[in-house]
Amino acid sequence: MTARILIIEDEALVAMELRFVLEDLGHDVIGTVADARAARAMAAETDIDLALVDIHLQDGPTGIELGRELGQEQGVTVLFMTANPGMVRDGVAGTIGVLTKPTDERAVQTAVDYALRRRQGRPVEYAPPELQLFA
Structure with a gap:
């Protein structure tokens, strides 16, 4: 399943590595x-x-509100990726969950696959262990 993905990340090396993966x-x-x-x-x-x-983006801790907007108002499936998962511990409306950085290629792959299966309404047996789901 091919998806159109937007990476919102202020660290250029992290963004580049995610893009390659x-x-x-x-x-x-x-x-x-x-x-x-x-x-x-x-x-x-x-x-x-x-x-x-x-x-945390170049313009400050704007990712939480941005994720909410993309998920609720634009219908985008949103996964947070952050070194500060406690900032979204209680969940964010319209988003799926959070993957803690640093992470590895396999965790990214399984989290993305899970999110896309949910988006398409396909069965998902369980979330990958690295992905903290919101209620």
């Missing part, structure tokens, strides 16, 4: 952006299936 899995990475303004602009002009969203 996702493209190797056959996904279409439509862009990598480092702040909420650029993410909103990209989302307004492009059809996105999944957004991987860091909490």
Whole structure:
């Protein structure tokens, strides 16, 4: 299942590594952006299936509100990826869950596959252990 994925991450090396992993899995990475303004602009002009969203971006801790907007208002499936998972411990409306950084290629692959299966309404037996789901 190929998906159109937006990476919202302010650390260029992390974004580049994520892009390589996702493209190797056959996904279409439509862009990598480092702040909420650029993410909103990209989302307004492009059809996105999944957004991987860091909490702390170049413009501050804007990822939480951005994830909520993308998920609730635009119907994008949202996974947070952050070194600070406690910031979203209680969950964020319209989003699936959080993957703690640093992470590895397998964890990214299984979390993305889980999120996309849920998006498509396909059966999911269980979430990958690295993915903390929101209620």
